Amino acid sequence: MKLTLNQLTLRFSDVTAVDHLSCTVNDGEFVSLLGPSGCGKSSTLFMLAGLYQPTEGELFFDDTKVNTVEPEHREIGMVFQNYALYPHMSVRKNIMFPLKMKKVSRKEANARAVEIAELVKIESLLERKPAQLSGGQQQRVAIARALVKHPKLLLLDEPLSNLDARLRINMRAEIKRIQRQVGITTIFVTHDQEEALSISDRILLMNQGRFQQFDHPQDVYLHPTNRFVAEFLGNPPINLLPVNFSEGTARLVQSDKQANSYLGVRPEHLAVVNDGANALRGRSESIESVGRDHVLTVAIQNQKVRILIDADQPIKAGDMVYVRPKPDRAYLFDNEGNTITAQWNGGLTDD
Ligand SMILES: Nc1ncnc2c1ncn2[C@@H]1O[C@H](COP(=O)(O)OP(=O)(O)OP(=O)(O)O)[C@@H](O)[C@H]1O
Numbered sequence: 001m002k003l004t005l006n007q008l009t010l011r012f013s014d015v016t017a018v019d020h021l022s023c024t025v026n027d028g029e030f031v032s033l034l035g036p037s038g039c040g041k042s043s044t045l046f047m048l049a050g051l052y053q054p055t056e057g058e059l060f061f062d063d064t065k066v067n068t069v070e071p072e073h074r075e076i077g078m079v080f081q082n083y084a085l086y087p088h089m090s091v092r093k094n095i096m097f098p099l100k101m102k103k104v105s106r107k108e109a110n111a112r113a114v115e116i117a118e119l120v121k122i123e124s125l126l127e128r129k130p131a132q133l134s135g136g137q138q139q140r141v142a143i144a145r146a147l148v149k150h151p152k153l154l155l156l157d158e159p160l161s162n163l164d165a166r167l168r169i170n171m172r173a174e175i176k177r178i179q180r181q182v183g184i185t186t187i188f189v190t191h192d193q194e195e196a197l198s199i200s201d202r203i204l205l206m207n208q209g210r211f212q213q214f215d216h217p218q219d220v221y222l223h224p225t226n227r228f229v230a231e232f233l234g235n236p237p238i239n240l241l242p243v244n245f246s247e248g249t250a251r252l253v254q255s256d257k258q259a260n261s262y263l264g265v266r267p268e269h270l271a272v273v274n275d276g277a278n279a280l281r282g283r284s285e286s287i288e289s290v291g292r293d294h295v296l297t298v299a300i301q302n303q304k305v306r307i308l309i310d311a312d313q314p315i316k317a318g319d320m321v322y323v324r325p326k327p328d329r330a331y332l333f334d335n336e337g338n339t340i341t342a343q344w345n346g347g348l349t350d351d
């Protein structure tokens with residue numbers, strides 16, 4: 001099923017939780033809603049579910065406007081952050097429950113529950129109660145229960161946030177596998193950028209209720225439309241240097257007050273080089289190994305810059321080094337955080 005949000009807005013008395021959000025999600029697509037806490041992710045999901053009615057704007061499922069359609073008539077499956085399994089019911093009964101509500105016969109409901117349990121790989125746990133399951137297993141039951149009605153849209157609100165780090169990684173691969181197998185249009189809410197980057201066909205980034213970017217993971221990462229997106233994605237985070245930009249050259253300045261723009265470069269797009277042409281000179285401060293990566297911190301005037309370097313690069317703390325960004329992987333933002341479209345020719349100086 002295709003989803004269309006047109007200027008979708010949700011206001012509470014004093015807060016605009018979702019502010020004129022527009023986008024189209026294709027049939028069968030896996031889209032992550034990503035953004036900081038309070039940016040309106042759950043509010044958006046709740047409007048899709050029909051639990052909140054939009055204050056303004058339109059919502060379409062395929063070509064049908066559904067603004068006022070009741071949740072039970074929307075053909076959606078939803079998994080909330082806390083799963084909300086029924087504790088007194090077995091796994092089998094939990095999964096069958098939505099079908100019972102729809103008056104599906106007991107025999108058929110059971111057959112469908114078993115089929116979906118096999119899909120999410122919990123067929124051996126059907127007689128257990130939720131309290132007898134691990135977090136990951138409970139998560140699978142919640143997904144099975146959301147899918148058993150064969151919904152046209154799957155809504156997941158931070159479904160992995162109660163799981164430990166390793167299990168999260170396994171479960172996100174599982175969610176992706178299940179989604180592919182069923183081919184269901186899926187909206188996955190998360191504030192974990194790594195999760196969104198690894199699982200999504202496209203990522204919709206929001207901030208303060210407003211649309212920021214809607215693109216393939218590689219594109220939001222490599223072609224951020226503004227400073228917010230550039231800063232929100234990436235670990236270690238993008239370096240942002242205050243510069244004065246004119247006639248194709250960026251000149252490093254001492255303070256934000258002197259800057260007319262900011263040069264953003266990710267740690268992996270900076271290199272330590274031997275000459276000072278279009279490079280910045282600084283003192284190596286520390287080298288930190290984070291798993292496989294080595295992160296070099298260089299002090300350039302009063303700025304600290306982080307660079308991903310090879311383990312065998314012979315740099316010691318205290319060395320003077322030149323640092324050069326890859327011009328096609330550096331971004332210029334104005335003081336409001338908007339991307340400056342003027343071409344930067346790589347010209348860079350620190351004097
Ligand atoms: N029922 C409500 N009444 C008033 N304000 C609300 C209500 N629900 C949410 N809000 C406000 O709307 C904004 C968006 O909230 P929302 O829950 O959609 O954020 P979120 O992106 O899901 O955040 P989180 O990552 O913390 O779950 C917040 O400022 C929140 O305080």
Ligand SMILES: [Mg+2]
Pocket residue numbers: 041042043
């Ligand atoms: Mg939320």
